[in-house]
Amino acid sequence: MLPTNTKDPEYYHKVVDCQYACPAHTPVPEYIRLIAAGKYTEAYIVNWESNVFPGVLGRTCDRPCEPACRRVRVEEQPVAICRLKRVAADHKGDLASYIPQGPFPPNGKKIALIGGGPASLTVARDLAPLGYEIHLFDEQPAGGGMMRTQIPSFRLPISVLEEEVGHILNMGIHTQFLTYVSSLRSVLEQDYDAVFVGTGAPRGRDLQIPGRNEAAKNVHIGIDWLQSVAFEHTKQIGKRVIVLGGGNTAMDCCRTARRLGGEEVKVLVRSPFAEMKASPWEKEDAMHEDIPILDNHVPVSFIVEDGVLKGMTFDKVHAVYDENGKRSLVSTGEPHVRVDADDVLIAIGQENSFPWIERDLGMEFDKWDMPVVDPTTYQSTIPTVFFGGDAAFGPKNIITAVAQAHQAAISIDLFCSRKELRERPHPAVNLVSQKMGIHEWSYDSYVTVDKRFVVPQADKKLTLCDRKMEVELGFDEATAWKEAERCLNCDIQTVFTEKLCIECDACVDICPTSCITFTTNGDEADLRTRLKAPATNLSQSLLVSAPLATTRVMVKDEDVCLHCGLCAERCPTAAWDMQLFSYYTAKAGA
Secondary structure, three states, rough: OOOOOOOOOOHHHHHHHHHHHOOOOOOHHHHHHHOOOOOHHHHHHHHHHHOOOHHHHHHHHHHHHHHHOHHHHHOOOOEEEHHHHEEEEEHHHOOOOOOOOOOOOOOEEEEEEOOOOOOOOOOHHHHHHHOEEEEOOOOOOOOOOOHOOOOOOOOHHHHHHHHHHHHHHHHOEEEOOOOOOHHHHHHHHOOOOOOOOOOOOOOOOOOOOOOOOOOOHHHHHHHHHHHHHHHHOOOOOOEEEEEEEOOOOHHHHHHHHHOOOOOOEEEEOOOHHHHHOHHHHHHHHHHHHHOOEOOOOEEEEEEEEEEEEEEEEEEEEEEEEEEOOOEEEEEOOOOEEEEEEOEEEEEOOOOOOOOOOOOOOOOEOOOOOOOOOOOOOEEOOOOOOOEOHHHOOOOHHHHHHHHHHHHHHHHHHHHHHOOOOOOOOOOOEEEOOOOEEOOOOOOOOOOOOOOOOOOOOHHHHHHHHOOOOEEOOOOHHHHHHHOOOOOOOEEEEEEEEEHHHHHHHHHHHOOOOOOOEEEEEOOOHHHHOOOOOOOOOOOOEEEEEEOOOOEEEEEEEEEOOOOOHHHHHHOOOOHHHHHHHEEEEEOOOO
């Protein structure tokens, strides 16, 4: 193998697994160290620069960072990255000196944002300090989009959402709430330099099976029902409730139904339990609130007697997989199952809806009736119109919407500056030694053996009686410190300097995971099998040195390294050094 090019910023970025897995590339180990040091305000701002909504995401994020956490390779449980983010939000101080304060010197450019959700708010946050005049349109009475309408208050208190949305709107954003944009043409005819569409995926999928029309009074589309509850138009539901669907929206629906009078709430899902789209912790919370989840049940019909919904029938199925792993649901042949219900909530997915975009404007749509959007620039086939979030490529999650919006904001800034949209600004990176003395580092390199700490919850008897009472209480400061200490500091890189190495193998002897090997070179497939511990995870790289004095090479498996620093402490010639790698994604105006 050729020597690893560690000057490529993406090499060490990939080694910081949690940050790499985050769509917005939040520098996770950095803010966790700040939390461990009690610097909650600074930790909050590190998050805010990247993911924009630390308090919201600290409660509701889908946590793509956690399955990637290096702790999973040491034990089963990752660091509680998401809930530590909440710690920073809960304990932060005054943010006035950190968050840009308007008014900002105008640059003469005016931008329209259609939709008031996380994507549009992120674009506003990025462009307003650059002098853009931002006009935000939303049909809701306040900002937040799906964060306000689809996430129940027992998971996300309205005060947290209001605060973080307020940080952005207070930058001088011109808001036009309770305004439904019914025509893109009318927006384009105004003097906007660019338009950003962040309308999300506002339409819930329906289920057209026998009895649907007759039962319409007591059958509700999940996201519409959650919105009605959020704005307090709906305050009760029947005692027996069926929730159809296996995603996070279904979990929010069933838990909300319990709080609005549902005594027998059941979730019925087509897929096997393990293959449900809902996050594991969402399923756990639902079951903790005495909500059974019945998997492998395919809806057959609604049961309506004398014009009144009485329940549903289901076909029991089992999953069959072909040689390519594709799943089919095959009936078991058992009699249909009847489940009684007074109300049914349908939460089987969401779809995009663009009835307000005229089809004669020159905007191309694909076979799914989605606007054709460039995946790099987020520009549509109308040069002045950009998309982001669920409106761009379909329903995903908040952190993905934020990440896409950062890129769209870059494109809008480049477009308005008449620059090439594909010449993207580079990330800001740095690599600096953490050595303070022969055996001292400027970070805590001790690898704790603590298991993941449990986030406490309020008493179920209380929370099920009040839909606005937050269930999770969050870590206290002492527990947050212990959980933060579980972080392995994956951004502190093991940097190897060939010319200093005397090939004494001291690093090999002391490495607790046997990830360092000195051997003759070869191709990657061969080399991976000849290491002290075979490197079987092909998704993570090998660090390969240039030839040493004996013509051997040093090979380190980045996958299992604990970043403990023992190799650097043991090395008599300082060939190994622990160096902090910083990676910050570019923003508009970089």
